[in-house]
Amino acid sequence: MENKKPLISVRELKEYFPVRGRRGMFVKANDGVTLDIYEGETMGIVGESGCGKSTLGRVILQLLVQTEGETVYYGRTIDEVVPMYALDIFKNLDRKCTQSKINMKKLEEMEAAYDALEKEIGGDKDPAKRKLMFEKLNEKILYRRKVYSEFLSIVRLVGGMYGLDDYAEASRILMDFFKAALAERSITLGLSKLRLQIAETQYKVDKNPTTANKAKLDALKKKLDGIVNGDLKKADDLRLEKQEIINEFRARYEDIPEYQKYDSYRDAGIDLARLTYSEMRLLRKD
Numbered sequence: 001m002e003n004k005k006p007l008i009s010v011r012e013l014k015e016y017f018p019v020r021g022r023r024g025m026f027v028k029a030n031d032g033v034t035l036d037i038y039e040g041e042t043m044g045i046v047g048e049s050g051c052g053k054s055t056l057g058r059v060i061l062q063l064l065v066q067t068e069g070e071t072v073y074y075g076r077t078i079d080e081v082v083p084m085y086a087l088d089i090f091k092n093l094d095r096k097c098t099q100s101k102i103n104m105k106k107l108e109e110m111e112a113a114y115d116a117l118e119k120e121i122g123g124d125k126d127p128a129k130r131k132l133m134f135e136k137l138n139e140k141i142l143y144r145r146k147v148y149s150e151f152l153s154i155v156r157l158v159g160g161m162y163g164l165d166d167y168a169e170a171s172r173i174l175m176d177f178f179k180a181a182l183a184e185r186s187i188t189l190g191l192s193k194l195r196l197q198i199a200e201t202q203y204k205v206d207k208n209p210t211t212a213n214k215a216k217l218d219a220l221k222k223k224l225d226g227i228v229n230g231d232l233k234k235a236d237d238l239r240l241e242k243q244e245i246i247n248e249f250r251a252r253y254e255d256i257p258e259y260q261k262y263d264s265y266r267d268a269g270i271d272l273a274r275l276t277y278s279e280m281r282l283l284r285k286d
Contacts, residue, residue: 004038006074008060009269013069015052015059029055033069062272062280068145072269075286078157079181079239085274089157090174094167096154103147107140114140152265153274159266160250160259173249177242184235187227194224 013033016026029052037043045053058064060071078086089096114136121129155162161170201217253259272280 004041006036007039007041008037009070009072009074010035010060011070011072013056013059013071014067015055015064016067030059060272061284062275066273071272072267073272073283073286074269076270076283077268078270079177079243080185081270081275081279081283082178082182082185083270083275083279085153085271086157087175087178089154090171090178093154093158093161093171093174096150097162097164097167100147100151100154100162103150107144107147110140110143153271155262155265156267156269156271160253160256160261160263162262162265163256163258164253170249173242173245177239177246180235180239180242184232184239187232187235191224191227191232194220194227198224 011034013030014028015030016028019025019027033056035043045056047053055064059066062071117133117136121133124130158170158174161167161174164170198217198220201213201220205213205217250263254263270283272283275283
């Protein structure tokens with residue numbers, strides 16, 4: 001699989017359903033599913049009735065809200081989908097990165113405190129001490145999961161920019177890129193509707209080639225050509241210009257070890273669980 005491009009990557013996916021009338025009890029339909037589906041590949045999932053096959057498919061399509069884990073799609077790029085979760089991170093980069101670093105520091109302190117407690121208790125069989133140790137372990141695990149989820153959601157989008165001391169310029173150029181990509185996406189969606197109109201009108205012309213139908217078809221095609229060679233080209237050029245500004249910004253820091261460390265996390269995939277309903281609905285067509 002080394003030369004194949006992943007299309008969907010699922011990591012530690014969990015889907016739990018609460019048991020009615022039984023507080024704190026869940027049916028674990030999917031519990032830690034990890035898999036990769038590559039371009040051109042067909043994957044079959046086999047299992048007995050009720051084992052979670054259909055649930056897994058629904059969760060990957062985000063027809064069900066996943067309890068935990070990651071579902072990343074590589075069939076589109078960020079600038080094609082322009083998801084609102086990216087806008088949230090780009091716009092609030094300073095606050096999110098600063099808080100993430102504070103949380104990371106707190107996690108380090110929590111882990112150090114647990115290590116000290118574990119060393120202190122050691123092999124002591126006192127039930128109260130063992131209970132305290134397991135409570136602290138559970139607290140540490142849950143907090144680490146939360147902190148790393150927040151961390152990854154940022155660095156996968158901005159990479160090495162996470163390691164900067166001042167985020168003002170990075171936030172500005174990322175927002176400029178997002179706005180340009182959003183404008184291009186809006187034009188592209190409009191073209192999809194226009195092409196559908198052309199196909200419907202072409203069908204009418206084939207069935208009933210009246211002067212009115214032909215004139216409408218010609219007008220729609222002329223409009224399509226005008227948008228493709230005009231508005232769409234301008235929007236695409238602007239997006240590429242903003243992307244080049246980001247590339248130049250990154251080049252200024254690429255030799256700095258701290259930048260390189262975080263830039264290794266950068267990922268072009270789309271986090272399906274974080275898409276809005278309308279964004280995910282468009283992707284389901286893929």
